[in-house]
Amino acid sequence: MSTGTASNRPRYAPLAPDPRARAHLLVTDHQDIAEAAFAPGIGLADFPERWDVVAHALVLPEPFGGPGVQHFRSASHLLALLRHRLAAETMGLRLYVTGSEPFVWDAARVAIEAGMGREEMRLFATGKPVRRVSCVHCRTINPGVTTTLVTCAGCGVVLTVRDHFSRVHNAWMGVQCDAEVPGEVPAIEDLSA
């Protein structure tokens, strides 16, 4: 049921700099970016300005520092300064985002709110599929879900995680698993496989 045919699972293309852009900024919530995040022949060196997350970074990042690598202590810290940076940016920038799926779409949201369109950003989610699940009954967001059944932290019902992703809410849809026939609980499956 969770992997029905009506999936709108996001598809990601490996990253490569857009040759038409004036400037490029690559952001990630990791420290080390997997090679799989880049298109063939493309690597870190093709993105001279990079922001990453290093938990114990000791130097304050400089969001207007230009080319170079800036380390942020958390993804939230990075996203807050990304909002600040984009508010002062001019047209011609491309934003490249790689990392966990929730981070990728959080960054996309920041970019959209700053006025960027989908053609001005490139997204690539990596790592183990970990889903942020929104309960349609109580609106609670359940982070870190790796199975098709999860107990909602808000209302306590057992949700089945449908293969439906909301780009606006940055969350997968969770619906009470026995809503149709009470007591009929589907088999649990591993989403991270």
Place this chain on the structure above:
Amino acid sequence: MTNARTLHLKVARADGIAPTLRRVHLVAADGARLPPAAPGAHITLTLPAPAGGRPLHNSYTLVSADPEAGYEVIVRLSERSRGGSRHVHESLAPGDGIEATAPHNLFALHSQAKKHLLIGGGIGVTPMIAFVTHLREQGASFELHQIAAPAEVGVFEALLAPRAGERIHIHAGRDAFGLTALLAAQPLGTHVYACGPAGLMDGVEAAAAALGWPETHVHREDFGAAGGEPFVLRLAASGIEIAVAGDQTMLEAIEAAGVDTPSLCRGGACGVCMLPVSEGTPEHRDHYLSEAERGAGCLVMPCVSRSRSATLVLDI
């Protein structure tokens, strides 16, 4: 050509605002409500040709459009008028009836834009007036740069005066205006809209592309550059041969020959008039066909495009 979409209008007022500019206010002939139109929309007027030829179809942007109050257009007297703009300037009088298409919009404002950068050249001011009125009402962020011939700066100042403000700039000639610096200073989420001579609009497109603007943020409206070398058009299926004069479009020549063919914007933007080419080399002037389609040479937009070869054969 009359169909269900034809509007029967009459001239309510017409006044000269400059030696070459005439503002015409049109209302429904029967006093009914007119279809609404968003800023950027145009109507195509049916105008009598001189010496009783086939009528001309000229498209004009609506400067204002209100279902009750009517439509307003501003018509520039073309130096190379084929009779249309001359008729509007010299013959059209209050009370006259005139046929028009319902409004179509191929130059709409982008609803998601954070800021609208408007660049008008000469008579390309017409959609800009509609845009400024609308954006003011919406409280949206915008900036207008209007380029005028040095002798006409006063005319444009007067035209834009009711909407004047620090966000409206009138420049005397294109050289008085730093296009690249202007585009380079725009915040994320800006959309640019250009209307005016092809050279100005090409310049905006090229400068924006060089600065990394995505194409989706660059909008232009053409009036359709008519004119060029005369050539011969052969319609393969019907066996008709048509001479296309230098001051006539291919579409007008086809219509003048009595062949009905669909058309809408008559400015190379909408794609409705597209026709198949079987021989000859088209000179593409539209903004509809992709580079690949142009390269294949099998399609042509007769409203604006012409022929590089002496004869062009269409498969109709």
